[in-house]
Amino acid sequence: MAWDRIIGQQRIKQLLQRMYSNNRIPHALLFHGPDGVGKEAVALEFARVLNCAAGEWDACGTCPSCRAMAKLQHPHLKLVFALPARGEDQDDSAVDKLSSDEVEEINAQIAEKAANPYHRIVIPKASIIKISSIRDIRREASFRAGSGRTVVVICEADRMNPQAANALLKTLEEPSGDLLLILTTSRRDALLPTILSRCQLLRFDMLSEDDILAGLQRLPDIDRDSIVAAAHLAAGNYRIAMEMVHEGGLLGREEVLEYVRAVVLNNPVRLMQRIQQILDQEDRQTLARFLVSVASWFRDVLALQEGADRLINSDFRDSIEKFAVHYPDARCSEAVSEIENSIALIPKNVHLVTMMIVLSQRLRRCIIEPGA
Ligand SMILES: [Zn+2]
Structure with a gap:
């Protein structure tokens, strides 16, 4: 049931399932491919599976871990995305210097992502992934314990500035036991070759019109008249298709x-x-x-x-x-x-x-x- 939430991407699901069954999950994966095809959605579902108490390929959806994952509020899950830069010091976390309004907006965006894994997190005035966000990965990973696996999803990893990319490189060179990094990007060539060479690359396919149609049919509160046109017009991008069928989209x-x-x-x-x-x-x-x-x-x-x-x-x-x-x-x-x-x-x-x-x-x- 759980993987059913992911539209299309059969080949990717099979590759991940094989890694999972053989217990051969690398320390770092790079999901690359077109926009709006579910790279982050797959990363989040994989994180859920790796931490579900049932220990099955399909997460149970009811254990405490699954419930925390559904809200994207799990101690073994961290989402990294672009945030406004505020001249953080070495010891500041990525959010220390943000205003309370900004922190509120971040929480609202995470809640929206939890409700819809295909939602793209966008924070106003944020275009880069900061070095402080990458430093936070190490800092927090060292506190985490318990069963399951800590998963850090770096959304649109091509947005890392050079300092952040170099800091990430260090993390990739010295992988810590249970940490799994999943980087996503639609601009693979914008990443440092040294980062690419330390990740296992998984190329996502464009979604088919049928995939998109099937996904849209499941959505509540949409304009049913426009789903066929939207599936066609979205040119393989499910996020665009969703925006088109929502009222005023x-x-x-x-x-x-x-x-x-x-x-x-x-x-x-x-x-x-x-x-x-x-x-x-x-x-x-x-x-x-x-x-x-x-x-x-x-x-x-x-x-x-x-x-x-x-x-x-x-x-x-x-x-x-x-x-x-x-x-x-x-x-x-x-x-x-x-x-x-x-x-x-x-x-x-x-x-x-x-x-x-x-x-x-x-x-x-x-x-x-x-x-x-
Ligand atoms: Zn579970």
Whole structure:
């Protein structure tokens, strides 16, 4: 039952199960692969299994250890993620210099992660994993005792600054008995080769549309009408799919409308302003979600062209209908695949401004050059 909570990733589950059954779990694992495919969710489930009193591959879910793990409040579990830097001294822990509001936000984020292991922890003003967070690992690991295994999950390990990475290297070089480090990253190449060589690497696959659909179907309180479109549009990223089906989850649709207008009007200045506005958020994930929303918009126009009644952006029906009437020959499915190609390029270190300009030109052609 417990592993059922993890969507797809059969190959990874089997690899971990083999390590578990043969009692050959290394000191450090690196989970790498695309965003939103469940790297952290798998790490948390593995930590639960390693500490469950039942000692089975499927955690029982009811023993005291499982109950503490479900809240992510277990003495054998530590989550490391980016935190605001405050010039900590050698002896300060990673949170010592944070304000009470910041600590509250961290606790709220952990609670959300506990409720949904696919949630991405984001703390305002935090972009790096600090050396103090890495020092805390050693400090706390030395206090822990009892049965089970201490698991430290370093989320988005590529966010470690050089000092933190070097401190981690020391921990990797002198592994302590029961400590298991699990690093996750979607940017494997951004990690030091010396770190990579000390971890056992597990590559996660992109989720299939069916995997995502199955996951979405299990969620409570969602817009059932949009799950098929969301599973398709999310391009293998379950987190994006979840955001799409939750109420108001589609990102910045006013922005989408403005962007489509700028594309159609062929006003380069206005278009560049729009693109710059989207990219100013300095987050590739945000851009991906924006493009997913743009794609959902074209899907809706396509749905209207084909006489369908249900729209993903039903609250924007007026604008979408106007567009469909105005551009009856727009090649919307081609537009959607252009957008999907761009979404796939985002993690690949492309120059985003150039990518957006090229995409915008192609979208314009799809809209105003019918049958080209
Ligand atoms: Zn248990």
